[in-house]
Amino acid sequence: MIVKMKFINISGPRDDIDRVMDLYLSRYEIQLESALSELKTVENLRPFVEINPYRDALLKAQQYVGYLSEPEKITPDTSMGLDDIFELIRVTNEEYLTFQSRKDVLKRRQEELQAKQKVIEPFRPMDGDLGKILSFKYITCRFGKLPSEQYQKMEKYLMNDLGAIFVKGQQDESSVYGAYFVSPGEAQKVDAVFRSLHFERIEIPPQYKGTPEQACRDLAQQIFDIQREMDDIDKEAARMLGEKAPRLVAARNRLEELAHNFDVRKMAARVADKKEDYYILCGWMADDDVEKFMEEAKDDDKIFIVVEDDHDSYFGEPPTKLENPKIFKPFEMFVRMYGLPAHGEIDPTVFVGITYSFIFGVMFGDVGQGLLLVIVGALIYHFKKAPLAGIIATAGIFSTIFGFMFGSIFGFEDIIKPLWLRPIDHMTTLPFVGKLNTVFIVSVAFGMGIIIIAMILHIVNGLREHDTQGTWFDANGVAGLVFYASVVAVIILFMTGHSMPAGVVLAVMFGLPLLLILFGKPITDRLKKKKAKQEEGAVMFLVQGFFELFETLLSYFSNTLSFVRIGAFAVSHAAMMEVVLMLAGAEEGSPNWVVIVLGNLFVCLMEGLVVGIQVLRLEYYEMFSRFYKGSGRAFDPYTKKNKNKGGA
Template identity: 30%
Template sequence: MFRPVKLFRVTIQVPDKYMSQVLGILGDFKLLHLININETQLGKLGYVAGVRTDLLNRYEKVLERVSRLVRELEISEPVPPLPRAPRPEKDIYEMEERLSGIEEEVSSYLAEGKRAEKELKKKQELISRLSLLEPAGIDFSRLSALRFVYCTFGMLPAENLDRLEESLSDIHHSLVKISEQKDRLVMAAFCLKQDKDVLDRALRSAFFQELEIPPGLSGPVSQVIKEFQEELPGLEEKARAAQEAKEEFRSRFSQTLLLLREQAYVARILLKAQARFGKIDHTYLLTGWLPVHLYERLRDSIMKATDGQAIVDKVDPEDIREVREGIIKIPILFNNPLLIRPFEKLTSLYGTPSYQEVEPTVFLALSFVLLFGMMFGDVGHGLVLFLAGLYIFRRLYRYMDYGIILMECGVSSALFGILYGSVFGLEDIIPALWLHPMKDINRFMMVSAAIGVGMISLGLILNLINIFRRKKYAELLSAGGLVGALLYWLLAGLAIRYVLSGPPAPIEINIAKAVSGLLLLIMIVERPLRALMKRRKARSKGIKPAQQAGLGTMILESVIEALDSVLRFLANTVSFVRVAAFALTHAALFVGVFSIADMVSHGSGSGVPYYLTLVIGNLVIIILEGMVVSIQTIRLEYYEFFSKFFRGGGEPFQPIVARESEESS
């Protein structure tokens, strides 16, 4: 939990005839961070394996066909987990056959359904078009009997009517207004057949939208509409039957199709991954990072699948010179329990921790929930947040992580709500088990500062652990190392002593002065001393030391840095007082909401506006204050806590499947 998962660098050599099985096994294991062969010596020498395009194309086609069926059957269920990863070379045959079977059964029904829906829609549109002409009582039989007159129906922007009339003044014509549709006129336009072109040109340039009426209609328009309406039930029945058939197919084939799609997808990823493999003659070579606990199982599976003809090797990162020298980075695979895992996103937002440093997600998660709850303490609001989180967790799969964070923050808010005795801002429903923020401001601020001291101390301790893990012992003497930490604790101890039992005794002050002076001195001289020693060492080896600043400049810089560090410690600690400030804001907003509600109820003289104001006010507080508190909490985490120990610069672990999927997307 405090460290990323321990990894081995694994190298696998496989004869090409077994490659498909090995790909499948890698897909089963998933947790292999593949190293691109092009980044290695072998790759640079040109021994890079190609992708099998023929097979890849077959999978692309399968994927396309399955996706089309999923789309047409409107399948929107979550994708079921794959029992095992596909063996690309072998499984394609079965997949193609199964898909063809489903297509054969489904396609004709789908086509029939589409046809029925299209015909229904077409008929409905025609009826709505004809309805526009109904007020004129047009008889299509009489219109079709006109031998010398051309007629067209359509809609004209009302403002263009005068121009159109004028533009047609040279020909015999008639523009008959039938009805109005918003800013357009439904019209019939008549002219002599010999002037048809003039009329059409004029109508076109007046933005006349012709209503498409199929030829061959006869009888009054109302009768035509009635005839079409009588056809509708039959078409609707056809469409409904097609819809039912679609639903039946969906329930029968949805799981199969989703599995097929997933299989094709993973197979495609695995095939594409071959571009990252090396190849010498008939042997593939691939290398990557694998969690230590999976190594034995992976080796056994590959050896079994290849009849012992593969070679699977592991190397401890400690034994790789490039890793020790920092040329190669070991990817970071987080290892946190379910409730902590969503906070990995917040850690990654700041940076990816390096393999050697403490993985801080667990500290971030606990302190985030604590600080949020303190600033947003209210049973009712906590409950609302929890329910919102639960909804997201259950319904919006993509945002599941945020749902968990919201639920945890909701629980924390509710717990602090119990401690503050606050339910939707009402402080007389339950007793406060700890304090009312508005009534005990000083105490609350002290507690906030104490939490700050605790978190900064934790940050300093984590930094000491990181120094030991990285074996950079010289940093212990710096302001961020042990010396700085001791100075901070000394000052914090004095402050706590003052708060708890009054001013320290003179002897205590003298001791503190002496110790802090000594610590400051160490902080100031450690860098110049190290630089001097380095220079001497270089000279003794006969190497010309690199150009550096003079001793005086270095001491001056160190003095400034030491003072800056002390001030920063103070500022960081004071910064935590904001926890109390935002808790007070939260309580003060309730006072505001209740005051407005009172004013509204006095004005209107009824209780409904009062409760309405309370509901709206609470919603505003939840949304607005919730956002502000989240931002402040993140700020405290990043600037006051992470900045004490987090160096970052690590590379995130990208499992073979995820890496390819990101690229493909």
């Protein structure tokens, strides 16, 4: 069902807006509209221009709560006032920044050591005390790297004639690290040779001690010690935040609420002059909530509430809020996928829930597989609240029911007797047509009934909208209903062997409704005393109307036959399970239970998906298209109901 909405105006002294939001509106659902846009007839309207005073504190609170482990499981301490909350955030921020400052100092020191380690790392294979090597007076030493191919060239052709010694360090895919030693007198010539080999010098500061290996180990130990100190600081900070966790979570929750309430100013307007300065809020509320709100605020002399009666003329269509019984609640998902109903339109949720579940059950009738769908769907819906799981569980109930009707349990049809028939082999003889599968005939008859119901719903919607042409002269209106119901009646009389109505009666039953559909627009214009705009001539009007009428008749036929798929899937389900049992060797008396289990799972998953899609197609194209527009807009409350609110 669609919840009845009312448009209300709320006003009061400008500085009282936060109290009203916190005391009243935070406990009711209200979809706020921009007062500046809606109240165009009110003079001296101005926007609010104020900075949210809770935003910075909220960001800090959210940051610190984010550092907590599983904050959703922490019970908030709601005993704090607003001043306590701000003081908590200030003190926590100071303490946390102190920890971060100590950690930043250590982080910079760690990065310096890592940079030193990166410089000396490639020379780890080399022996020799770095301090002594870098202080040689009579030997010049150059550390660096050269490309691998140049190193091979040097080693093969130049090493014996260089007058220098090259000590190799680490090697990667592209470079060889190392150092060459040369006498100071030969240094200039050797440097030139190594430059020609693309040798890239690496300056080694004189602060390293011991061999490169020892220097790296020493640096690694220092880096590890610093990291341990940083971890200890993190533990201290976590311990500090943990001790304050209940208060931090409560502060975050309260600040979120206050910041959200303060931002209501974006939707509000100010009316300011020399005498007074007050706010105006306007929006949609459920009828029941409006009554409770007005009763609660009746003795408050600082708040003024006005309920608009003529909201359709000034504020447009109300938003749509659906409220259905729990068993039908999941089916609202299908309605939302198509489009929410307008406020005066019929909510098709219950209709969808009944017809979808019923048709699914017929197309997928099996006791065992139906119970499997019920159990799995119910469990997922219970723990995850997924609407599709709720739909599967409800449809599974009807699958189980029709499993008993068809006498099928996990594909076995010799365990229980069918309460009705077996879809795959039950036939019915019809006049003129001959033998047909019974479920096909019943499916078409059921489709006829569904189409008639959809037409009736279309008429009801037309009456609600005061749509004369749609109600009386549309293909799905009264004229279309009379024609289609007459065709159905004649078919039933013929198939059951009863006598037909007289030719004149048939002509009136079939001809008059079609003429009304053809000339529906001109008749409507005449009834409303509205002058019709004839853009095309009478001949073109008749030609266009003839083809539209032909298309309508064709759609009646095709839409009706579309319901044959219900029986087709009922038969195909039984046929697929026969194949599974045949592959498992069930006919021989010793079935392979692994094949039966896997086959049932495969059919349950694959055919269940296909059937679900096909039933949804019937809902949208054969039913919704006849009576439902889905042009409504969703109710989007600025505030959520919070009747157990605590805090400041």
